[in-house]
Amino acid sequence: MSEEAAWVSVQKKTFTKWMNSHLKKVGAHIDDCQTEFETGVKLMQLIKSLYGLDIPKHNPAPKMKPQKLDNISLAFDMVDKAQIKTNFLKPFHLTDHDLKMILGMIWAIILDYQIKGISVEELSAKEALLLWCQRKTKGYENVKVDNFSNSWRDGLALCALIHKHRPDLLDFNSLDKSDHKKNLQLAFDVAEQHLGISPLLDVEDLDVDRPDERSVMTYISEFYHKFTSQDHKENAARRVQKFARFHENIEALEAQYNSNTTALLGDVHQHTNELNDNNFPESYDETKALLAKHKAYRRNVKPQLNERKLENETAYSGIQSKLRTNKRKPWTPEQETAPETVDAAFQALAEAERHRGKALRDHLSQQKDALHKSYAERAQNTAQWLQGIKISVNDQSGEPQEQLANLTEKSAELETAEPLKETEVVYKQLELSGLEDDNPYTETSYDELATERDQLQTAVDKKKQFLESQIAAANNKQGLTPEQINELKEAFKHFDKSGDNHLDKLEFRSCLQTLGQTYPDDAFNHLYGTVAGGGDKIGFDHFLAHMASVMEDTDDAAQIKQSFRILSNEQPLIRKSDLFVTPMEETDVNFLAERMPGEADQFDFATYTDDKFA
Secondary structure (H helix, E strand, C coil): CCHHHHHHHHHHHHHHHHHHHHHHHHCCCCCCCCCCCCCCHHHHHHHHHHHCCCCCCCCCCCCCHHHHHHHHHHHHHHHHHCCCCCCCCCHHHHHCCCHHHHHHHHHHHHHHHHCCCCCCCHHHHHHHHHHHHHHHHCCCCCCCCCCCCHHHCCCHHHHHHHHHHCCCCCCHHHCCCCCHHHHHHHHHHHHHHHHCCCCCCCHHHHCCCCCCHHHHHHHHHHHHHHHHHHHHHHHHHHHHHHHHHHHHHHHHHHHHHHHHHHHHHHHHHHHHHHHCCCCCCCCHHHHHHHHHHHHHHHHHHHHHHHHHHHHHHHHHHHHHHHHHHCCECCCCCCHHHCHHHHHHHHHHHHHHHHHHHHHHHHHHCCCCCHHHHHHHHHHHHHHHHHHHHHHHHHCCCCCHHHHHHHHHHHHHHHHHCHHHHHHHHHHHHHHHHCCCCCCCCCCCCHHHHHHHHHHHHHHHHHHHHHHHHHHHHHHCCCCCCHHHHHHHHHHHHHHCCCCCCEECHHHHHHHHHHCCCCCCHHHHHHHHHHHHCCCCCEEHHHHHHHHHHHHCCCCCHHHHHHHHHHHCCCCCCECHHHHCCCCCCHHHHHHHHHHCCEECCEECHHHHHHHHEC
């Protein structure tokens, strides 16, 4: 068999298989493409199966040549409506069974339907598809894709293409480069059984010196459409996973806050009840011992309670900041663990401390001199100063940058601590007089104030670090990784034929299609005008800005719901099985299924998503 006869035979077989994979949608089948197009009926059925065009009224079983030509004319009208370029094809080519012209017609249909999502012209389609194959098989040992002919002969390139997207389907490292037939058959079987790609070629079609380029290109384009569609769903699944894990983390933080708050309030209520016990002994020594115990409480227990309260406030603030930064609804805890409930409990505790201390001191019947009052006034000023800073620090109004500026100012004020220094001067005078304890005018010791200042300084520093990390995360939210930028540079450079760091309209479209982004003509023309800004070409900066806007995660309700719709195959409700798309894991799926409203494995993802966003 001559070389020409060989490629004609392979194309005829491959193209026939491709057509039958689509003709079955309209209940049709073709056995011999050389003769069965002569009536025009098969061509009309093929165009209908591909483009959904209605078949016009025609003669279903023409016998005479004029009748056949009438049908073919109607079929050619359908081809024109589908905007398929068939070049020099004439009706008599079909009635005369001109196999080469018929194969050329089928190839034109394949190019328009199967590969127009990659490019609009054969040369660009071939180049873009080849570049896609090269990117996907890069790094695989013994694989070098230079063409759509002998680069695929040993089967390794096909196996590498499958393994890149579905490594679970075959063990690439176990393949033998010399065993062409085994490699090819493995790729064909895996593609058909697991990817739904019909085997348009046979092993003997590829295991030759020069496999037919058009047949190989037709078969490889099936993988392109399959895997770019899979990438789209995986990207949607990644966004849903990010959404689910964020709220799973928030719920864990909320549960931890509730648990810590419940335990803290239990301790506070216990200490409050103990402090409200005013059954004092008559013995001076016993009363003084009680006073010593009370001071030990204020020195050891009270700072621990205050520290736990500050930690709880920081945790609550962190939850609300995360929700606000990610545009989610603020969290409202149950009343028994709400911040105001905690504040009321600590206020009651402070009141109990004050009453008990005063009662003990009155019971000792010993008054202190005016120095106590002087110290108390300064301690009160210091406490008010600390309380003022605490109120300012806990104020969550304003943008994160404004909060950070306020914290920086308060941190500097805590560092100098002028009111505390003034209190220390008087306190040292009390120590020298042996009157540093049992001050009737205040319960606040210098150590307590210093400790509170240190704790507040620590809380301020922690909150500053948190806000700085949140601001940094928000600033980087829409950025591209270095790897993404390098990949975009390579694609841009590849299509910049003139080397002037600009892409014309055709180069821009081919570049986008190589990156898996396809658009109808009207949509692309609008996009080109927008990105080019009215110019004739698009520079790399404008190209990079456009790709950043396409690839970014806006993480808003609209994007999350769109991602759910992609996973549900555009259905208003989603099934649990729809969520099992890489990189979603079983824990992510179960988390969402347990929380989304719905029944009988039909979940309302839109209502659930809207409920989570502010």
